[in-house]
Amino acid sequence: MYIGGDATGKEYVARTIGDAMPAPAKLSLDAILDEAIELLRTEGLDAVTMRQLAERLGVEAPSLYRHTGPKTRLISAMTLRLFRRQLDEVGESDSWRNWLDSFGRKLWSTQAAIPDCARLVLSTDFTDPELKVMTQWAASALCNHGIEPDRALAMTLSVQAFVLGLSGLADGPNAAQLRQTLSFGSIFDTTLGVLIDGWATRIAQDPAASC
Template sequence: MARTPPALLDRDRLLAAAFAQLEEDGLDGLSMRRLAARVGVQAPALYWHFSDKAELLGLMAREIYNAAHAAVPQVEDWQTWLGQFGRALRRSFAARRDGARLCAAASPAPSGDPARHAETIAAPLVALGLDATRALSCQAVVISFTLGWESFEANGPMREFLRQMMDFDATFETGLDALVRGLG
């Protein structure tokens, strides 16, 4: 019986397959060999699309961050934007198994000119009145808090213990609001 050749590979298809693999096996189970098997090729075929696993992880992390940026609604001031971004980022991390862990471990994906990339990241806050340096700094603070919070919350045994004592959602909101107000 003749085998049907696999569909043409492209980065989008491979990223989708990598996220499916992440969902099934977690970050520790995500490998180039398993990803290749999932899409019906040998592992070396993946290296036409990614220089190594670090680049793949960086692109996956970028997708998680981009989803959060895209989910922030139009707002009138930069502090409201930061709060909405923190909430969207938390949802984006939680939407993917090991999402926060992946983002904490990933190397940045190649993005061309770093200054241009920084401009793109800062743009929403610059449009709301911050200078680019302050915009990047404020986002870094919110990202760090949210990444740490989601990593803490994703720790199964500790999460279950702490859920008996606190409401994770309310506590996150308290921390995020205090952080954003403090940046003002």
């Protein structure tokens, strides 16, 4: 399988925020990230501060900081956790087309459930290892269907870029006006299908890029 090194999703997220100092006994990485993601869902990205999160967890902010490191590391760990969760929920599929379709729909449904999710992803300053493992996580599913790694990466990134861009319009400052004449759901369904058909055409024209 083409996957990120020897780390599972949970193990990799744990490594990204470091463990140079022991965490307070009442805290755990799972609890911190779950609460941070819930705060993101209910109050938006701007509300995700170390102080707010510490209050919700019933701890002092310095204790939380010692556990997570700087906020930039918390944000990247949240993004990694959400992305890994989405991939796990997509699971396996009987073809690359069905997997890519399910992948796009899972990303889109997450944007609907967590409106600031696109902002979270686009504002995350990933380290090179984090970016590499995220792309490998997604591309590995297509490689399992015989798609060559570089093409698999391009295919998954094209779907991610499409969803992030459409989500930015659907939840942006002009969303209310746009929704009066547009159905973002219909645009998503149509464009995802066109995108997948385009990749199918490219693969048919250049089968050598599939393994």
